[in-house]
Amino acid sequence: MFANSFTLCRFIFRRDWLHSLLWFAGILALVVGFGSGISAMYPDQTSLDVMLETLKSPAMVAMIGPAYTNADGVFTLGAMYSVYMLVWSAIIVGIMNVFLVVRHTRRDEEHGRIEVIRSLPVGRLSNMSATLTAAVILNTALALLIGLGLGAVGERGMDYAGGLLFGAAICSFGLAMAGVTAVLCQLNKNPNAAMALSFGLLTLLYLLCAVGNVQENEPLVAVSLLGLLLQAKIYVDNNWLPVIITLIVALALSAVAFYLCSIRDMGEGLIPSRPGRNDAAPYLKSAVWLAWRLLRAPFIIWALVVPVLGIAYGSVMGDLEAFLKTNEIFMQISGGDPMRMASFFLLVMSICSAIPVLQYILKARGQEKRGYAENILARSVSRHSQLGGYYIISIIGAVIMPVLNAVGFWAGSATVMDNPVPFGKWLLGCVLYTPALLFMTGIAAALIAYLPRLTGLAWGYLGFSFAVLYLGSLFDIPEWVGKLSPFGHIPVLPKVEGLGATATYEISAGELATLVVMTVLAAILSVLGFIGYRNRDMKFD
Amino acid sequence: MGSILEIRNLTKKFGQFTALNDINLSVQPGEVYGFIGPNGAGKTTTIRILLGILKATSGSAVIFGRDVWKDAVEIHKHIAYVPGDVNLWPNLTGGEVIDLFVRLRRSKSQNRKKELIERFDLDPTKKCRAYSKGNRQKVALIAAFSAEADLYILDEPSSGLDPLMEKVFQECILELKKEGKSVFLSSHILQEVERLCDKVSIIRDGRVIETGTMQELRHLTRTRISVETERPIEGLVSNPSVHAIRRENRGLVFAVDTKDLNSVITFLTGFGITKLECSPPTLEDLFMSHYQNVRG
Numbered sequence: 001m002f003a004n005s006f007t008l009c010r011f012i013f014r015r016d017w018l019h020s021l022l023w024f025a026g027i028l029a030l031v032v033g034f035g036s037g038i039s040a041m042y043p044d045q046t047s048l049d050v051m052l053e054t055l056k057s058p059a060m061v062a063m064i065g066p067a068y069t070n071a072d073g074v075f076t077l078g079a080m081y082s083v084y085m086l087v088w089s090a091i092i093v094g095i096m097n098v099f100l101v102v103r104h105t106r107r108d109e110e111h112g113r114i115e116v117i118r119s120l121p122v123g124r125l126s127n128m129s130a131t132l133t134a135a136v137i138l139n140t141a142l143a144l145l146i147g148l149g150l151g152a153v154g155e156r157g158m159d160y161a162g163g164l165l166f167g168a169a170i171c172s173f174g175l176a177m178a179g180v181t182a183v184l185c186q187l188n189k190n191p192n193a194a195m196a197l198s199f200g201l202l203t204l205l206y207l208l209c210a211v212g213n214v215q216e217n218e219p220l221v222a223v224s225l226l227g228l229l230l231q232a233k234i235y236v237d238n239n240w241l242p243v244i245i246t247l248i249v250a251l252a253l254s255a256v257a258f259y260l261c262s263i264r265d266m267g268e269g270l271i272p273s274r275p276g277r278n279d280a281a282p283y284l285k286s287a288v289w290l291a292w293r294l295l296r297a298p299f300i301i302w303a304l305v306v307p308v309l310g311i312a313y314g315s316v317m318g319d320l321e322a323f324l325k326t327n328e329i330f331m332q333i334s335g336g337d338p339m340r341m342a343s344f345f346l347l348v349m350s351i352c353s354a355i356p357v358l359q360y361i362l363k364a365r366g367q368e369k370r371g372y373a374e375n376i377l378a379r380s381v382s383r384h385s386q387l388g389g390y391y392i393i394s395i396i397g398a399v400i401m402p403v404l405n406a407v408g409f410w411a412g413s414a415t416v417m418d419n420p421v422p423f424g425k426w427l428l429g430c431v432l433y434t435p436a437l438l439f440m441t442g443i444a445a446a447l448i449a450y451l452p453r454l455t456g457l458a459w460g461y462l463g464f465s466f467a468v469l470y471l472g473s474l475f476d477i478p479e480w481v482g483k484l485s486p487f488g489h490i491p492v493l494p495k496v497e498g499l500g501a502t503a504t505y506e507i508s509a510g511e512l513a514t515l516v517v518m519t520v521l522a523a524i525l526s527v528l529g530f531i532g533y534r535n536r537d538m539k540f541d
Numbered sequence: 542m543g544s545i546l547e548i549r550n551l552t553k554k555f556g557q558f559t560a561l562n563d564i565n566l567s568v569q570p571g572e573v574y575g576f577i578g579p580n581g582a583g584k585t586t587t588i589r590i591l592l593g594i595l596k597a598t599s600g601s602a603v604i605f606g607r608d609v610w611k612d613a614v615e616i617h618k619h620i621a622y623v624p625g626d627v628n629l630w631p632n633l634t635g636g637e638v639i640d641l642f643v644r645l646r647r648s649k650s651q652n653r654k655k656e657l658i659e660r661f662d663l664d665p666t667k668k669c670r671a672y673s674k675g676n677r678q679k680v681a682l683i684a685a686f687s688a689e690a691d692l693y694i695l696d697e698p699s700s701g702l703d704p705l706m707e708k709v710f711q712e713c714i715l716e717l718k719k720e721g722k723s724v725f726l727s728s729h730i731l732q733e734v735e736r737l738c739d740k741v742s743i744i745r746d747g748r749v750i751e752t753g754t755m756q757e758l759r760h761l762t763r764t765r766i767s768v769e770t771e772r773p774i775e776g777l778v779s780n781p782s783v784h785a786i787r788r789e790n791r792g793l794v795f796a797v798d799t800k801d802l803n804s805v806i807t808f809l810t811g812f813g814i815t816k817l818e819c820s821p822p823t824l825e826d827l828f829m830s831h832y833q834n835v836r837g
Contacts, residue, residue: 276637
């Protein structure tokens, strides 16, 4: 059953070394990089104590989890680092593992590569065991590198023991995600479905962690795994039990995946595929409608995910309201601008909304790369309508997603706040991000036209935006770095006075001009994109 | 009426690499035109330029009197195309794809779809993810033959088809020929080209090395002769029009320049022929001789 797994595993590394190297470099830069800078940003205990007050806010508890102090009630630098970095680092490592497992199981199976492998003297489960072995090796190596890196940086009280536990914690979560993905890959023959299910589950775990921590609901926190790992209290108690539990979960999931893989036929899923349509639906008659047909499923999924994210974050607003009434220190450090915390939610939600917006437009390049677009362009379809379909859906996403953010956030917050903020005000706060989303579409269109092989840069730009604006809110990243992202130019719920129904805000002429300029730039990039796409060769893989 | 398709001095470079070097050819109305050459010779690049998917570096390519790059959309209303490598959306069914392709040409004739699906024996309700290469090829062929086009551009259309389907495909082409349609057929299956095409161009390393009707090209080639005689044949080696002699069973096999066929046969009768086989040159022979010439 497992013959030659080791050889296949080595083959995975040969195929993937550059890929893995880039992931490792990115994760290490983020995790160890911030580990090395944190001491300078919080030079003394006073600055940490001030930060602790901010982190006690339910908004921050939802976003990253609860802060903890040592036995003497002191909030150490290590505790600050670990609570701030743990959840999101674990999510990033989780994403890495989802890609790894889907690529080497379902994707290879769909492309018929497994068939070739299986014709050789290898076992029925060899490919699965090779993939999971590769995941174990990668995650172990990453955990060690993170531990050694953080230990070597050695900021105040951040020792090797804590560093290694931090590495082990986020990588054990990575392995659990590898296990989950391996199970989900057995259900359906479509690798994209397996990928979507895995990311859906990852989102769910994050939301369970957020809601569980705010409501101090132990079962929710434990089920989310992310919340469980926070209880390792790294750099303070260094409790390994959550890591061990997570590894057991990963092991159990892998066993399930092996079993399911052993009882199904190659190339098939456990859920049999049904016969599809005999004829095309009447609307499917142009390139634009084909784009909609292809993006329909992801569009609907995101239209559901985005408001759920809003509801989850919105449900924190009640606790935030109560917290603000009792916590004077926080009122002081937030400069009498209590809505800043809510606007942080809006920022994170808006950056998440950019994922579908980019996905929709970049589908145009995917279609070209895989040769599907050739079928279309060989018929009576212009380049403009070929790109236009994906472009229009991306623009619709950029307009609709902020509205859905507002609906979700309003629904979540209105039910829990004593003094709910009216829908219109959340709507304004969210819709302000539309120009930034349009700008991302414009960037992607220009990349498709002029750098078609480097459209991944659009994702990098979004990741950069998230990193600088999310981390930048706590770390002293210079303001101009944040301004490199379109999201850094959006007025942050401007001129807020009071909380609840009395909150008022207005946009200054300067801010309005910024939004207009950004929209105009988005339009210019789009026009350049369409011109460039019209005048270049199609590029295949 | 002028040519349906006219390529003049067409050159295409990808960076430093010259994929097509000064190509010329023209397809007349009602002609089935073969375009043959080994893998990587530039067949698909030529076709992609004809479809406005790639832009020519220099030279001109014109279909129905219009520029293939500028007027692509207009031209494509009257063209049907089958790609060499049929990539279809894994989550659409074959039936959906055929309908989409027919509608994208803005032609309304749907009646042929059902008939062709039966002839090619395709299950249109399966998702393209589940189709084999041959079945994806069938989807593209059905979509192309359902179209009422004036020019059919087919890039190695029968690769992946089984012999039965290959036959159905050839019948479809011969039907088009009867209806007076023009076909531009790239292939490396030589019997197919031989059977279907009126005129042929041979492309190698981005250059067209030979163009002509099947009749004209045969003149350039050799006839394969297998002979057995009563007495051993002597003096054949010194004949300059005889090539590649080898002993087989009790006789000899060799190739002879077709123009010198008469003198060689006369020479052979002197040794008392007991068995003589003459096979017409296949495109294979023709192709191999050019292949070697260009290489050498």
